[in-house]
Structures are given as structure tokens and as C-alpha cells.
Amino acid sequence: MTTVGIALALLFAALMGTASIFSRRGLEHARPAFLLLTSLTVAAPVFLALAVVTTDVAAADPGLVALVALSGVVGSVLARGLYFLSIEVVGPGKALSLVAVSPLFVAVLSALFLGEPVTLAVAGGTGVIVLGVAGLSRDSRAEVERRNRSPLVLLTPVGAALLIAVAVVIRKAALNGGIDPILAGAVNMSAAWLVVAPVVVGRWHADLLTIDRRGLRQFTIASVLMALGFVCYFVGLQRTPASVFFPLVQTQPVFAVGLSALFLGGLELVSRRSALAAVVIVVGAVLVTLG
Structure with missing residues (x-):
């Protein structure tokens, strides 16, 4: 069981890293909001079908369903x-x-709200993550300057990491309550779609009708890869101890940086510094997760 889970964790990381490449190419032609809508439109039916086949949907606890729905809005929308x-x-x-x-934020929030201790591994992993982020700062600033954007946009991925951590803590509380992981995935994706679809269609209806087909094609490929990845995630998490599974999941940046260097060319600045920093952050995330 653990061997299968390890394989699924690495497959998830590879699929998400690959999806990020198609996402970046699609974003040359269409809005990020359209990528969000496409990803949820692909993923929600997949998880709903799996939930209907593998779980007793009618027996689900309404309180836990509501908790997972909230995690979907925080994690899969914001x-x-x-x-x-x-x-x-x-x-x-x-x-x-x-x-x-995000594992750093998860560790902090878990200590604050779930009473989990901050171990030596968490403290050490935090220091390693900070070192890795510092290593990325130069190339990140250069990327921002190259695109004539404010340095404040560098807070965007950090904000995403914080919200992911909040969603993880909420989702963990629901899973601890006994909700089936596949059903949780279905509720998560469906609730997110119900929030995103009306907003995107209402705000950009005209643009949706004339969306560049090149962007839509790249978004669709990325969304299929992400949906398959999250199936691997939930199934793998069922079969594997969390202490083994989550460190392997954190290898996503290694796949993304390597594939960016190979296939994105001038679309992303990738230096040896970025590659090394990505590995350092992965090591730090693994230490935090193990802690």
C-alpha cells in the first residue's frame, strides 16, 4: 500500500509541475480567472462521479460537508x-x-488552533525555507522588473501559500471528523465551482465568448492534468501515512523549475540560483512536514 502511495505522491507532484507549464503558456492568451474556471469545470465532475461510485453521499454529515465547502472556497477559489x-x-x-x-504556515496555524507542538524539525525547516526564499528573491525581482510590475506582486504566491495552509487546517478538521476523502474532494471542487462560475461569467461574459482558443486549449490540458493529480492526491493520502506522503508532494517545485527551463524559454527566467533555491525550499518543506 505504501509503495503505491509513494508512487501516487510523486505522480501528483509531476502532474502539477507539468500542469503549471501549460498554465503559463495559456496565460499568454487568456485571463487567470478563465484558468481557474476551466480547472474547476474539469475537476468537479470527475470528483462528483468518483464520490457517487465509491461513497454513500446521502450519509455524509452536513456539518462536515459545510466545513469542506468552506475549505473549497478558501483553498480552491482564493x-x-x-x-x-x-x-x-x-x-x-x-x-x-x-x-x-505553505507547510510552514500549516505548522504555525496547527500550533495556534489545533494545539500541535512546534518541534525542532519544524524550526529547522523554517530556517531552510527562509534561506531558499532568499535565494529566489534575486531572480524573482528580475522577473518582476522585466515585466514592469510592482515588487508587491511577489506577495501573490506567499498569499496563496497562506490561504492553502488555512484550507488545509479546515480540511484536516473535517477529515478528522470522519468525512470520506473522495467525497471531501467532490464537495471542495463543487463548492468552489459554484462560487467561481457566476463571478467569472458575470464579470467577463463577453471575453469568455471570444476567448483565444490557444489559451483555452492550454488551460484544458492543464486542468485535466490537475484533476488527475488531485485524484492521485486523495487516493494516495488514503493509502499512505501522512508523514511519508506530504514530503513527497512538496517536490512539485523541482518538476516545475526543471520543466520551465526545458520548455518555457523566454517566458520564465530560470537560473541555477532558482533551481538550487527550489531544491532548498523543498528540503525545508519536507523538514517542516516531518516535524
Whole structure:
């Protein structure tokens, strides 16, 4: 079981890293909001179908369902929206690397609200993450200057990481209450879609009708990869101890940085410094998770 779970964790990381490349190419032609809508439109039916087949939907606790729905709004609407925006402003490699600090926020929030202790591994991992983020700062600033954007946009992936952590703590509380993980994924994605679809359609109805097909094609490919990745995530988490699963999930930036260097060319500035910093952040995230 653990071997399968390890494989699924690494597959999730690879799929998410690959999806970030298609996302970045699509963002050359369409808005981040359209990527968010496309990703949820693809993922929600997949999880709903799996939930109907594998779980007793009618027996779900309404309170836990509401809690997961809240985590969907925080994680899959707000956090993912900021993450997609950060792919556009700093590139997928650096965006995923900065978002990878989320285990640090999870550790802090868990200590504050769930009473979990801050261990030596968490403290050490925090220091390593800070070192990695410092290593990314030069290339990140250069990326921002190259696109004539305010340095404040660098807060976008950090904000995404914080919101991801909030969603994780909420979702963890629901899963601890006994809700099925696949059903949780279905509720999460569906609640997020119900929030995003009316907003995007209402705000950009005309633009949706004339969306560049190149952007839509890239978004669709990215969304399918992400949906498959999250299926691997939930199934793998069921089969694998969290202490083994989450460190492997944090390898996403390594895939993203490597693929960015290979396939994005001038769309993202990727130096040896960025690649090394991504590895350092992954190591720090692993230490925090193990803590």
C-alpha cells in the first residue's frame, strides 16, 4: 500500500509541475480567472462521479460537508486564484517554489488552533525555507522588473501559500471528523465551482465568448492534468501515512523549475540560483512536514 502511495505522491507532484507549464503558456492568451474556471469545470465532475461510485453521499454529515465547502472556497477559489495569478507574474517555477512554503504556515496555524507542538524539525525547516526564499528573491525581482510590475506582486504566491495552509487546517478538521476523502474532494471542487462560475461569467461574459482558443486549449490540458493529480492526491493520502506522503508532494517545485527551463524559454527566467533555491525550499518543506 505504501509503495503505491509513494508512487501516487510523486505522480501528483509531476502532474502539477507539468500542469503549471501549460498554465503559463495559456496565460499568454487568456485571463487567470478563465484558468481557474476551466480547472474547476474539469475537476468537479470527475470528483462528483468518483464520490457517487465509491461513497454513500446521502450519509455524509452536513456539518462536515459545510466545513469542506468552506475549505473549497478558501483553498480552491482564493488560494488557487492567487496561485494562477502568481504563475503569470513570476513564472511557474518560482511560483510553485514560493507556494511551497505553505507547510510552514500549516505548522504555525496547527500550533495556534489545533494545539500541535512546534518541534525542532519544524524550526529547522523554517530556517531552510527562509534561506531558499532568499535565494529566489534575486531572480524573482528580475522577473518582476522585466515585466514592469510592482515588487508587491511577489506577495501573490506567499498569499496563496497562506490561504492553502488555512484550507488545509479546515480540511484536516473535517477529515478528522470522519468525512470520506473522495467525497471531501467532490464537495471542495463543487463548492468552489459554484462560487467561481457566476463571478467569472458575470464579470467577463463577453471575453469568455471570444476567448483565444490557444489559451483555452492550454488551460484544458492543464486542468485535466490537475484533476488527475488531485485524484492521485486523495487516493494516495488514503493509502499512505501522512508523514511519508506530504514530503513527497512538496517536490512539485523541482518538476516545475526543471520543466520551465526545458520548455518555457523566454517566458520564465530560470537560473541555477532558482533551481538550487527550489531544491532548498523543498528540503525545508519536507523538514517542516516531518516535524
